[in-house]
Amino acid sequence: MAHMQSLSADSSHGSVRGYVCGFVLSVALTTAAFWLVMRGAFPAQTAMIALSVLAFVQIVVHLAFFLHVDMAAGQRWNVMALAYTALAALFLIGGTVWVMHNVSMNMMSR
Template identity: 40%
Template sequence: MMSHEHNAAGAAHGNVKQYTIGFILSVILTIIPFGMVMAGGFSRGLLVAVIAITAIAQVLIQLVYFLHMNSSSEQRWNVIAFVYTIVCIAVLLIGSVWIMNYLHLNMMI
């Protein structure tokens, strides 16, 4: 069995082992914060930190195991497009917060 199969467009697809590993890691990264919230007794700061860290890890797992983004030459344009999208969203969000904060400060005068 080949580790990667290609369709007509040249896109690589994973095998059952990769999908299973990705699924198990995703479930674990979902259960950890859920269990902490349901158990209670943790500080709010710790819960927010754990949720944020597991969310970022979850996104990376999804990108690698299900969308097959990696540093191979076949995926280079997909990775570049993804990074460009993240930069655009970050500029939009940070710029919006900055403008709203600036307007709020000017309205208080």
């Protein structure tokens, strides 16, 4: 039982201030994305880039403020698992788009 207590004592679970800050940032990023789409302030390609950046920042906010994933030594395996998952998702999505593009190109040429 002492071993379990030492593990939980080492991990930080955040504070109310951290959760409120993360919530405010998440709402602000969601509102910015919604405003960007509803106003049509930018051309389509620029808007897609801006939405991608806002989405990436929102992922980082969620990881840092709500999931408490950081670069501390105790989080090393969590960060490695997250990186592997992101890489696997990238391969899966990229491979699917590549196959769909090749199928489309081969269907058009006939």
